Amino acid sequence: MARTEVCIIGAGPAGLLLGHSLRSAGIDCIVLERRDPAHVLSRIRAxxxxxxxxxxxxxxxxxxxxxxxxxxxxxFNLADGERLIRIDLEALVGGHVVVYGQTELTRDLMEASAARGLEVRYDCADVALFDIEGTTPYVTYRKDGRAHRVDARFIVGCDGFHGPSRQAIPAADGQVFARSYPFGWLGILADVPPCNEELIYAAHERGFALASMRSAARSRYYIDVPITETLEGWPDERLWDELSLRLGPLAGSRMTRGAAIEKSIAPLRSFVFEPMRYGSLLLCGDAAHIVPPTGAKGLNLAASDVHYAADALTRFFRQADNDAVADYSAKALRRVWKSERFSWALTRLMHKFPEDGPFERAMQAAELDYIASSRAAQISIAENYVGLPV
Structure with a gap:
C-alpha cells in the first residue's frame, strides 16, 4: 500500500500538468495510467x-x-466560398495562440517526470475509487498480476470521458448535459507543408473543412462526414480531392498531397458533468467535459481546470484553506460553459446539419458576411479563440 497527498488518475496532458504543478508546490502525488507510455504518446490530438x-x-x-x-x-481564417475572413487576434485583442502538437506537449511532461520527482505508474489495470465522499479516499488497481492500493487525501480524475473517476460519483449527485452531433471529423496527418500559414476553418456547400498544421513540414486536415462513414470509404486520394474543393480555390491550389501518417474519424459531442468536485474527488479535463474541436478548446480547458485545481489543492495543503477546494467546481464550470458556448456557436456556424434547409444555410451565409464586415463581431470571436481570462 502507498500513501500520498493527491492521487491523480490519468497520465495524459491534464494529469501530468497537474502532477508537475503539485510537485513544484512541494505536494506529494502519484499518477496512475491505464496504458503504457508508447500508447499515451500515440494519441493524435489537438x-x-x-x-x-x-x-x-x-x-x-x-x-x-x-x-x-x-x-x-x-x-486565423474563416472561409466562405472563395473568401478568406481573417480574424486578426493580435490587432483585435492583443493576443495569439501557439501551434504545438498535444503529443509533443505530453512528451515534454513525461520526459521531465523522473527528474522532477513526479511518480507516474503506467499499465495500471482495473482502477477503482473508494470512499470518495469522505476524507480518506483510496484507489485500487492491478499491475504485474498483483493488487495495489494508494491512500490519499484527494483523488483527481484526469482519466477522460470513459475513465472510472466520474463513474464513481453517485448518479443522483450529478447532472449530465450532452449533445451528440450527426457528423464526425475525418482527419489526415501527412508530412507535407501547410497550404496556409494560419488555420482555415471552411464552410462549404459540401460541408466543413479545416486546414491546420503541426509544424512547417507536417499538416493536419479535416473534413466533416456523416457519423456512419468508415475509413475504408475514404482512400487518401478521395480525401485530398474533397479537401481541395471545400477549402476553396486559393487554399486548394496551394495544398500539397502526401501519404497519410494517420487517418481517423473522431465523433463530435458537447458534454458537461456537474459538479466537478464530489467529496474528496475532483474532475479535470475530459472526465468532466467534452467540446467539439471546432474552437480548439479541449486541451486548453483541461489546462484551465489544472490551474484551478492546483491552486485549490495548494491552498488546502499549504494554508489549510478548505474553501478553495469547495469553490473549485464553480470556478472551473464558469469557464467551461463559456468555452462550450463558443465551441457550439462556431460548430453551428461552420457545419451543415442534416435538418438544415435553405433558410438555415442563408443564415450561416449572413452570419459570415456580418463577421467579415464587423470589427465588434471579430473582437468577440478573437477574445474567445485566444482564451478567456482564468
Whole structure:
C-alpha cells in the first residue's frame, strides 16, 4: 500500500500538468495510467494552445521545446466560398495562440517526470475509487498480476470521458448535459507543408473543412462526414480531392498531397458533468467535459481546470484553506460553459446539419458576411479563440 497527498488518475496532458504543478508546490502525488507510455504518446490530438496552457508550461520551466518549435499564430481564417475572413487576434485583442502538437506537449511532461520527482505508474489495470465522499479516499488497481492500493487525501480524475473517476460519483449527485452531433471529423496527418500559414476553418456547400498544421513540414486536415462513414470509404486520394474543393480555390491550389501518417474519424459531442468536485474527488479535463474541436478548446480547458485545481489543492495543503477546494467546481464550470458556448456557436456556424434547409444555410451565409464586415463581431470571436481570462 502507498500513501500520498493527491492521487491523480490519468497520465495524459491534464494529469501530468497537474502532477508537475503539485510537485513544484512541494505536494506529494502519484499518477496512475491505464496504458503504457508508447500508447499515451500515440494519441493524435489537438495542437492549438491558448495563453493558459503556454503559461503553465512556462511556469513549470518545461517550455524550452515549445518555445523553439511552437508556431506563433497572430490570426486565423474563416472561409466562405472563395473568401478568406481573417480574424486578426493580435490587432483585435492583443493576443495569439501557439501551434504545438498535444503529443509533443505530453512528451515534454513525461520526459521531465523522473527528474522532477513526479511518480507516474503506467499499465495500471482495473482502477477503482473508494470512499470518495469522505476524507480518506483510496484507489485500487492491478499491475504485474498483483493488487495495489494508494491512500490519499484527494483523488483527481484526469482519466477522460470513459475513465472510472466520474463513474464513481453517485448518479443522483450529478447532472449530465450532452449533445451528440450527426457528423464526425475525418482527419489526415501527412508530412507535407501547410497550404496556409494560419488555420482555415471552411464552410462549404459540401460541408466543413479545416486546414491546420503541426509544424512547417507536417499538416493536419479535416473534413466533416456523416457519423456512419468508415475509413475504408475514404482512400487518401478521395480525401485530398474533397479537401481541395471545400477549402476553396486559393487554399486548394496551394495544398500539397502526401501519404497519410494517420487517418481517423473522431465523433463530435458537447458534454458537461456537474459538479466537478464530489467529496474528496475532483474532475479535470475530459472526465468532466467534452467540446467539439471546432474552437480548439479541449486541451486548453483541461489546462484551465489544472490551474484551478492546483491552486485549490495548494491552498488546502499549504494554508489549510478548505474553501478553495469547495469553490473549485464553480470556478472551473464558469469557464467551461463559456468555452462550450463558443465551441457550439462556431460548430453551428461552420457545419451543415442534416435538418438544415435553405433558410438555415442563408443564415450561416449572413452570419459570415456580418463577421467579415464587423470589427465588434471579430473582437468577440478573437477574445474567445485566444482564451478567456482564468
Amino acid at each position: 495542437g492549438v494552445l491558448e495563453r493558459i496552457t503556454v503559461d503553465l508550461m512556462e511556469r513549470l520551466g518545461l517550455d524550452a521545446r515549445l518555445k523553439a518549435e511552437g508556431l506563433r499564430h497572430d490570426g
